Amino acid sequence: MSSRELVIGFDADDTLWHNETIFENVHARYRDMLAHYHDAATVDRTLFATEMRNLEPYGYGVKGFMLSAVETAIELSASKISADEIRRLLELGREMLAHPVDLLDGVAETLASLAITHRLLIITKGDLRDQERKLAKSGIAQHFRHVEIVSEKNESAYVTILRRHSIAPEDFLMVGNSLKSDIVPVLALGGAAAHVPYPLTWAYEQVDVLPPSEGRFFEIKSVREIPPLLARLAR
């Protein structure tokens, strides 16, 4: 694989900008709100169970999270939670949607330089409007040739995207923080993948086993390591 011809796909949330920290902060306030009904561990466990149950109807993103949070609060309070408390929950959701976009360290400079030599894509899942808004606020939108927002990042979603842009899997490097959504499906298709772990990972995104990757899988600490990685691949 020649580094010059590589197309590089980037996940967005927790790869280019902070996201899980915003959810963690909201989780903490949510636990406080429900503290007189249940302990933190029960709140977390029940909310996660509601989110998993609602993943099929709601999909990913802040709006589905908020609907699940309201539902869980009613359940955990045995319907005693007040309308004013629910209103505060809805406000918390709108705060999340209005949150400034906070780029990860090194992202701005690294992408500006990579965009000169490579075709860059964003491939992200979640809510269409919320992801578009974050990209618009990020200040780095101009570096990406295409932006693909999909409802699920599985093998078939990557096949569709790579075909649409006439990219052979062996010419594709995906960069992201989620083994499940960014790494496993791309390795399975014969592409390369660089995993940049984020300090927090949503329980849903964790996986234990990687497909065979024969030198196509890389573990990096920051997107700053991508240019030297490309140089190494080109040799």
Place this chain on the structure above:
Amino acid sequence: MSSRELVIGFDADDTLWHNETIFENVHARYRDMLAHYHDAATVDRTLFATEMRNLEPYGYGVKGFMLSAVETAIELSASKISADEIRRLLELGREMLAHPVDLLDGVAETLASLAITHRLLIITKGDLRDQERKLAKSGIAQHFRHVEIVSEKNESAYVTILRRHSIAPEDFLMVGNSLKSDIVPVLALGGAAAHVPYPLTWAYEQVDVLPPSEGRFFEIKSVREIPPLLARLAR
């Protein structure tokens, strides 16, 4: 413009399948739920005002509608609405998401025949997951070469889509029930547009003025009128 080369774009909700009727049914149950607080007109007006205020953060679709419906119920009940009533509202939302897809009269046959002679696209706005699910349930997905789900159907969205598929505006016919989202932007770009009114129109989608269209605008009663329209255009 030659009919053979025309690419035909279809809106989905209320053009291919019923949607506003589902919302109307939920509106009726919502008015009943709040009837001991306010009259129907006040409920409708306040809900619409909340939806408009939340359009920027939430975008289109059932999840944003549900969040706005919960918020409005709290407001209209002066925070007296119970957690159980809010839970029933959330259930109403999940029923909407699970609702069967009910094709409009003539859609199945007309699309099956148009797909033989023309490239067909779906161009729809709203929630990514919900629109994908409806298309999968519709039984007509195989007739469409591409499906574009966007957060807003304005001129710039159509420019992006037509460019992506290398379609010249003069070779494009858009079919849809919304003058605002399906007709006005396409006429403005120099494309053709066929308006198929649906018995119900969401207040937000109403417009008063059409751009100059010099024989490129058609008012039809059903998608069944598209094949004869194409024959007429080809003459």
